Amino acid sequence: MKPQPQLAEMIKGQVFDGYLLTRAAQQRTSSNGSKYLDMTLCDISGEVNAKMWDGSTPPPNTADVLRVRGLMTEYNGKPQLRVDKMRKAAETDDFDMGALAPCAPKPANEMLNFILERVNAFEDAELKALVLARLEECGDKLNYYPAASKLHHAERSGLLHHTSTMLEMAGYVCRVYPTLDGDLLAAGVILHDLCKITEMEADEIGMVSDYTAEGMLIGHLVQGVSELSRCGRELGVSHETLMLLEHMILAHHDLPEYGSPKPPMFPEAEVLHILDLMDARMFEMNRALATIKPGGFTERIWSLERKLYKRKK
Ligand SMILES: [Fe+2]
Ligand SMILES: [Fe+2]
Structure with a gap:
């Protein structure tokens, strides 16, 4: 080359x-x-x-x-x-x-297939139908959308990258804590940021030009809840399943100052929030350290409110 x-x-x-x-x-x-x-x-x-x-x-x-x-x-x-x-x-x-542009490290179809395989293995048929229907509604945008305009996973196919990484981690966490409902957690992971697609305007390169009016006024948490409840009612999903997933989406930012009106109030919601935070932080740390020499520090990173150190080995 x-x-x-x-x-x-x-x-x-x-x-x-x-x-x-x-x-x-x-x-x-x-x-x-x-x-x-x-x-x-x-x-x-x-x-x-x-x-x-x-x-x-x-x-x-x-x-x-x-x-x-x-x-x-x-x-x-x-x-x-x-x-x-x-x-x-x-x-x-x-x-x-x-x-040419920041891109996720894996092809979009590989990450999407990983997600679809997990959904197809769900034991709960209504959970499977609901998640597949929401993925279907997102259409082609899912392939190229980033997960953010500037922060974590601001890259082509960043939304799939973020979602598939969290889904992989969710599998490990469920092996360590067997009382967790693995299908519910996986569904929450897949659904939690889907409305980034309606929150931001992005082109096929994965670059965000702006937030949409709905994104500015409502945001991806509340949009995610309303799209999910509409889709769930259309499919006749049970009240309890829908309520749990709605809560997981609504609570995934943990605190009111980050947009969540309720804290995570059951274990799967808490794990979803922690995986989301971990994946966002790892991405931002790796990106900031990529250009730093061993033994050096980054500038102060405002989203992390600290400088970072690049270890020597
Ligand atoms: Fe989010
Ligand atoms: Fe997220």
């Missing part, structure tokens, strides 16, 4: 020759009537406005990976890429998606 040039390191006058991701692209008409492409292209280091003055090339779609050759120029003091040649990357092209 050829080393990928980093956009952030490119300076005026250099030729960029490598792969970039499409964040946005439109065909526009210039003042002299000729057509051109106006694009925002990115890699993991940043993004750049790109222009292609050849009017015959159709605009790529958001999340398309492009093989691009062009000259770094400047317009109004900002870097601009003048694209000379561009084509959509083929499946046989040799590029690293992880160099």
Whole structure:
């Protein structure tokens, strides 16, 4: 694999020759009537406005990976890429998606299959039907949605990454504490953040552009409860099962200042909250330490309210 040039390191006058991701692209008409492409292209280091003055090339779609050759120029003091040649990357092209955007470490279908296999093994038929119906309702968005805009699992397929990691941990915890209802805990894990899909606006790259109005006004906990109770009533799920799951979603942030009006009030709800916190913290710690030299400290991380130390071995 050829080393990928980093956009952030490119300076005026250099030729960029490598792969970039499409964040946005439109065909526009210039003042002299000729057509051109106006694009925002990115890699993991940043993004750049790109222009292609050849009017015959159709605009790529958001999340398309492009093989691009062009000259770094400047317009109004900002870097601009003048694209000379561009084509959509083929499946046989040799590029690293992880160099273009933050991505979950496993393919989406592998993580989704792991989740579906667990649900299909549920003993309780109504629990199985309910979780499968909610997953189905999320559709294709489940494949690429991140779990956050900036914090933990802000990456392509981050929601599946977060959910499948917690589901794996839930299996271990249930072996240590056999009084836990493993199917109920697994259902809570899978359902707890599903409404991140309605809380945030994200593109197929997994980048969040904004929170939705529902996300700002209601949030994924209460949205999650209302979607679940609607779906549960449609399927005729028993009152007790629905109430337990609603509580697990509502209580998974533990404290009112983090959005939960009730603390976790039974063991499966408590374990769900702890697994959620553990997975979020491990992700953020690993990400912050990735660029630190052994024996060094990070800057203060506001979400964790501390600095972190990178151990020497
Ligand atoms: Fe959450
Ligand atoms: Fe979560």
